[in-house]
Amino acid sequence: MLKTLRALLIAMLCVLLLGLATMPAQAQAGPKKCGYFDPETLKYVACATKTTTTSAGPAPIDAQQSGGDGGSSTGSGGDSNCHYVDLTSPPSWDPAWSKFLSPGADPADYRLEMKSCTSGGINSAEVFPVRRIRNDPPPDPRVVAQEAVAKLPVPLPAIQVGPNIHRVAVNIPVWLWVSNPQAVTASSTDRTVTVTATATLGSVTWSMGEPGAEPFACQGAGSAPWPGADLWQPPCGYTYRLRSLPSRTDGAGVWPVTATASWAITWRANTGTSGTDTVTTRSTLGLNVGEYRTVIVADNG
Secondary structure, eight states: OHHHHHHHHHHHHHHHHHHHHHSOHHHHHOOOOSSEEETTTTEEEOOEEEEEEOTTOOOOTTOOOOGGGSSOOOOSSOOTTEEEEEEOOOOTTOGGGGGTSOTTOOGGGEEEEEEEEEETTEEEEEEEEEEOOOOSOOOOHHHHHHHHHHHOOOOOOOEEEESOTTSOBTTSOEEEEESOOOOEEEEEEETTEEEEEEEEEEEEEEEOOSTTOOOEEEETTBOOOOTTOOTTSOSSEEOOOSOOOTTTTTTOOSEEEEEEEEEEEEEEETTSOEEEEEEEEEEEEEEOOBOOOOOOOOOOO
8 A cells, every 4th residue: 555655656746747847948937027029929028117207297308209200100298197108128129129110210219118098997008119319419510520521522633734735845834724623512411410511722832843943823723725815924834944854854854743732621510600621632744845946047049
């Protein structure tokens, strides 16, 4: 009899241990009540953290209607017999956000809030996204302006020489200009601040390369010769004294002509703030300088 009872107890114990071993891990540890994403229901179980609005009270200061940026268009505040509770929001990568936000919306810009109402003895609750208000300071227009200036497509000066670049000679003025003086514009935006910057060519400083030649500046871009122009009076020009012989130019046979363009930058923000800046660009061109000689031919007539 005693052996039979002992065998029965051992059998019951084995059944009990087998049942515990096969019990789901969640059941053994106890179900997690909130703050997790349920892969079976595809729902996020949020945890209430604090009540932000009481019945018929004002909306939370950072509660804005989400409207076109995603999710429900229901916002906080003003409803009779309702209160609002901040919820522990899912992490930004959690697929639960797809239930609340439209495609392309950034979960980092939102938090979840629950609206609970009582009407006619019936309780209702709704969870919806609320835009966060940034706590960091607004962008400095001067910092945004630096970004806009850095985007400006300021060109290198395109050096032009005339009347004929292939027939430049000593003691004859050459005309100098750049062919790309057009103003350029760029913009940069940080949140609500947009800055537009414009660069305008102010002057070009020329270095003609021959010994003893001092750099000189011309306002604006200079000009190509026009029909009927006095070729001896260029608006921006230079007259060479020395030919570009190989012995004078380390074998190159050309004088290095350098144009340094100075651009004036103005910028203005949509906040009304404005400012100025400058930038320079530089190009170099090798110029062959020869000589015209006069030949006297006897008149046999």
